[in-house]
Amino acid sequence: MYYNNDTLIYLNGKFVKANEASTDLYSQTLHYGYGVFEGVRAYATEDGTRVFKSQEHYERLKKSAELIQIPFHYDVQELVDATYMLLKKNYLSDAYVRPLVFCDPNMSLTGPNNVSIMICAWEWGAYLGDKQLRLTVSSFCRPHPRSIKIEAKVCGHYVNSILATNEAKDKGYDEALLLDSDGFLAEGPGANLFFEKDGALFTPQLGNILPGITRATVLELAEEHGIEVKQGLFEPKELFAADSAFYCGTAAEVIGIASVDETVFPKAWKDSLGKKLQDTYSKKVRENSTTATTLSTTLS
Ligand code: PMP
Structure with missing residues (x-):
């Protein structure tokens, strides 16, 4: 409730x-x-x-x-x-x-x-839980950027997210992965995608996805860790050949992906770059902040 x-x-x-x-x-x-x-x-x-x-x-x-x-x-x-x-x-x-x-x-x-x-x-716990996710590539694609304003968080866009999530759950998966209308990797129904290959991270470029605030934070944290991140248009086969992958979003935070359809990622989550960023992210959101102190004392 x-x-x-x-x-x-x-x-x-x-x-x-x-x-x-x-x-x-x-x-x-x-x-x-x-x-x-x-x-x-x-x-x-x-x-x-x-x-x-x-x-x-x-x-x-x-x-x-x-x-x-x-x-x-x-x-x-x-x-x-x-x-x-x-x-x-x-x-x-x-x-x-x-x-x-x-x-x-x-x-x-x-x-x-x-x-x-x-x-x-x-009060809301981890939106996608804390276990690594089993994803399926959705039969629904993200809306075409020329049909709507894809970078805006518009109520109506979430019918697409609901259809993809329901389909994934009906098929017995935890969550969906949506491609864009050209077949490139896009994002989850409510989270952005990263994957790891040979020590670097890869994430779909802006343009066909929601510009996630967590995605931006993860990019900052990766830079602090000296992790290289490549942004671009990636095909599903590049994800299937990845070592590990994760979703990130405000509600989902940073959450590991165990598999996409039949493909299980070979790297143990505990050894992945995603896990390192998950730990840093959960520290960062609970860091002390002067803004928080100022506001909580002024708003009494
Ligand atoms: N993509 C979609 C479609 C989303 O709904 C969300 C959640 N707002 C995200 C990505 C992640 O965005 P953020 O990190 O800003 O929550």
Whole structure:
């Protein structure tokens, strides 16, 4: 359950009870998926709650809205502050935070009219669990970048993710791997892909995937470790010949991939570059941060 009778959400500048908040059934977002959202994680650190990469997430929310012509009237720092306040009011520390920008009633295919924002949060463990994943290559491809704004986190795009995940689970796998419309490796339904070969990492280039904030963090951490990362267009056969692989995303964090269809990666996860980055990532998200201290003391 994501909320109970006491849960508060942030709605258009106010904190209101989740079970008393309502939205209009003629919302353009509900009918057409015309809205944008984010997935953010907060972590308990020694200095209090820290919302990891909060600025980056709200900047991406703003960019997603602008890319699909939804006016974004909100100040990024105010949304960051509201998130800390929301967590505090709900006594949450290790939590998943979901901001959503949604559109008011409008049944036409133009617009939008007015826009609303809500932020909610709940406790959520590792999204894909902590065991290495068994993937299958999906029969669904990622949407063509000329059909939609692939770099925006748009509500409606997630029908593609749901179809791919359901298909993978129906076939007995943990998760799907989607190719782009040209047959190159793209990403998971909610995570970016990396694979390791001969001591280097490889990841699909931006253009046909969501520019993941965790992907960017992993690139930074790889650089700190002196690991070479190549970004490009890669074919599935290159993944099948890899030593190891992993997914990364805010909800999934860094999670090893054991196999893709019949191919089992030969390198033990504990010896892989992914494991090294998984350990560093989980340290990094719980690092002390001056921002967290400042905010948690000012928002009382
Ligand atoms: N790809 C897709 C399709 C996603 O939904 C997500 C989750 N937002 C990611 C990649 C990973 O992005 P991030 O690291 O910013 O969470």
